[in-house]
Amino acid sequence: MKLNKMYQGLGISPAVYEYGEAVLKDLRERFDAIDQAAEYNQAKVLSAFQKNRVDAACFAATTGYGYNDVGREKLELVYADVFHTEAALVRPQITCGTHALTVALSANLLPGDELLSPVGAPYDTLQEVIGIRPSPCSLAEYGVSYRQVELLADGTFDYEGIRAAIHEKTKLITIQRSKGYATRPTFSVAQIGELIAFCKSVKPDVICMVDNCYGEFIDTVEPSDVGADMVVGSLIKNPGGGLAPIGGYICGTKACVDRCAYRLSAPGLGQEVGANLGLMPALFQGFFLAPTVSAGALKGAIFAANIYERLGFRCVPNATEPRHDIIQAVELGSREAMVAFCKGIQAAAPVDSYVTPEPWPMPGYDSDVIMAAGAFVQGSSIELSADGPIREPYAIYFQGGLTWYHAKVGILMSLQKMVEAGLVTL
Ligand SMILES: *Cc1c(COP(=O)(O)O)cnc(C)c1O
Numbered sequence: 001m002k003l004n005k006m007y008q009g010l011g012i013s014p015a016v017y018e019y020g021e022a023v024l025k026d027l028r029e030r031f032d033a034i035d036q037a038a039e040y041n042q043a044k045v046l047s048a049f050q051k052n053r054v055d056a057a058c059f060a061a062t063t064g065y066g067y068n069d070v071g072r073e074k075l076e077l078v079y080a081d082v083f084h085t086e087a088a089l090v091r092p093q094i095t096c097g098t099h100a101l102t103v104a105l106s107a108n109l110l111p112g113d114e115l116l117s118p119v120g121a122p123y124d125t126l127q128e129v130i131g132i133r134p135s136p137c138s139l140a141e142y143g144v145s146y147r148q149v150e151l152l153a154d155g156t157f158d159y160e161g162i163r164a165a166i167h168e169k170t171k172l173i174t175i176q177r178s179k180g181y182a183t184r185p186t187f188s189v190a191q192i193g194e195l196i197a198f199c200k201s202v203k204p205d206v207i208c209m210v211d212n213c214y215g216e217f218i219d220t221v222e223p224s225d226v227g228a229d230m231v232v233g234s235l236i237k238n239p240g241g242g243l244a245p246i247g248g249y250i251c252g253t254k255a256c257v258d259r260c261a262y263r264l265s266a267p268g269l270g271q272e273v274g275a276n277l278g279l280m281p282a283l284f285q286g287f288f289l290a291p292t293v294s295a296g297a298l299k300g301a302i303f304a305a306n307i308y309e310r311l312g313f314r315c316v317p318n319a320t321e322p323r324h325d326i327i328q329a330v331e332l333g334s335r336e337a338m339v340a341f342c343k344g345i346q347a348a349a350p351v352d353s354y355v356t357p358e359p360w361p362m363p364g365y366d367s368d369v370i371m372a373a374g375a376f377v378q379g380s381s382i383e384l385s386a387d388g389p390i391r392e393p394y395a396i397y398f399q400g401g402l403t404w405y406h407a408k409v410g411i412l413m414s415l416q417k418m419v420e421a422g423l424v425t426l
Contacts, residue, residue, distance in 0.1 A: 010409060011347065016416045019426045020408070023306045030302060034295050040220045041291035048081035049288065059281045066275030075283055076271070079239075079251055082287075083224045083231055087257035089271065090235075090249040092279050093264060097213050097234030098125040100248030104232050105129065105172065107263035108207055108256055111143030113171035118149045118162045118195065119187070123180045123211065145169065155185045157195055163202050172207040173199050177215040177223065178325040181397060183316065186324040189219045193226025200227065207256060213237055214325040214381075214399070217294040230256050235283065236380045238294045238326065242402040243286030245279065245377050293382060294326065297400050300384070300407025301328035304398050307411060308332075311424050314393070326382075326400065331393040335359070338388060340421040341396050342372035344414030345386045348406070349374020359390045367391040384410045 007017045058071035066072065072091060079088035094100045109115055115130060127133045131140025140146065147170075149161040166173075175195060179186045187195075196208045209230040210223035216238035224231045233239060235247030250260045261270035276283075302323065305315040308330045316329040332338050342357045352374035359368035373385035381399050384406055388396040401407025418424045 007409075007412070010413070012409070012412045012416050013419070015426050016412055016419060019415070020303075020307065020412050023303065023310060027299075027302060027306060031299055034298055034302075037220050038217070038291045038295035041217045041294075044220075045078075045082055045288055045291060048078045049284075051081060052077045054078065054284060058284060061278030061280070062275045063277065064275055065273050067272060069274070069276055071280035071284075072274060072276050073271075075280065075287075078284075078287065079249055083222050083251035085224050085231070085251040085257075086254040088249060088251040089257050089260050089264065090247065090251075090283070091264075091274050092246045092277060092283070093274050094235075094248030094250075095246060097211075097232070097237065097248055098123075098129065100232045100234065100250055101126060101174075101211055102129045103248075103260050103264050104209055104230050104250050104252075104256070105139060105174070106142070107259040108209075108230075109139060109144045109172055112169065114145045114147060114167075114169040115139065116147050116149070116162075116165055116170050116173045117176070118157060118165070118173060118199065119175055120148060120150050120184060121182070122148075122174060122176055123213075126211075151184055157191075157198075159198055162195075162199065166199065166202045166206065170203060170206055172209060174209050174211065175223075175228075176211040176213075178211075178213055178327060179316075180213075180327075185317070186215070186327070188322070188324045189215075189221050189223055189226055192223045192228070196223075196227040209252075214327055217291045218298060218324055218326065224251055229253050230260075235286070236377055237382050238297075239287055239290045240283070240377075240380075240382060241286030241289035241293045242376070242380065242382050243282045243289065245282060247279075247283060293402055296402065296404035296407060297326040297382060298323060299404045300401040300411060301326050301399065303408060304328045304330065304411045304414075307415060316395075328398045329395045330398060331395045333394050334423070335390050335394060336421060337418060337423050338370055338390060338394055338396050340417040340423055341398075341414045342370050342386050344412075344417035345372040345384060345398070345410050346374055347417070348410040348413040349384060350406070351376060365389055370396075386414075 076088040128135035131138030210228040212231045212233040230252035235244035306319045309315045309319040314331040357372045359370040362369040368390040371387040375383035384401045386398045
């Protein structure tokens, strides 16, 4: 067959291709459901563009102070409509997801307030933001205390522990949707809604913020639809659609977002300044494509789990369970397998495909780390990428793919390299 020949040209053997096709046959129904969610989300985004009368004037570059920046203002209205929030702060001056979360936290927490995480430890980079690991300018340095309630052994919320941890100083509750690089499950939007409702029943005026990284457009509802006062994320993940070269977003109540704007720029200036530097076409178009791009990445994650679980590797999430983010962990069991997997992902990239990834010591890790990525936007993890620390259980974290077809090639290529290294037999 012609397609088989094309794949052979890319370096994927007929045996690997056939193996992939056999796995895919069982996934059609699930992929149909993903397509339906993407279709719904596409309509949701489209109607926000139309309602806000997005036009060519929105794509003009502004420089300097950026007063009366129509593009920036409409982009924020579009985000607010998609997330069903009163307000949104979306701009290239937010440098990454960690920055967006830092702005949201430091704008809404004052000295003497307490921050609570009811879902265990937050994402690595937030530990210094909060001051769990001491750092200059952490929230701890500014007199904001922190408390965390671990999840129960089965990965569910410890409601009694959470009730006991909420007290008069508790000002803001941070809920991380995706597991990130932890081993706990990722939460569904419905679970997050239950948790928020519980927290608000204990303390009605507490602010609930959701770290939405990697979760956008995976469901047809977002945490802001189930009571979150702020949802926060990075534009070089799902909502940037692979086109945004930088940026972050905070969508939420006007009271919370106003404070975020004052924190990001300056008290008194808020959302009124911030030139768009010509990035508006990419930010609008990326958001427009984000539902289908996220759906493609999700299919890739499910395909990977079904390929590797069938070959005897433990996958988190497993091959059949429901999905709430685009991250796939595969426990490969050895350094050699991690290297082979990453070689395949790298070899399948549209950029830097000739590079060979190698494990190397990375600051902050107690073991070598391997990474594979050949991305248009540096470090973008909505693009096909894989990484993981070289230590037990030798788990590789796989995510992204700007199209499902590219994610598929990447996974088949990872399998090809595993076969060539004699690590699996089909
Ligand atoms: C990626 C991520 C972040 C941080 O985003 P950066 O853009 O890497 O700073 C925070 N939380 C979660 C759950 C993430 O996945």
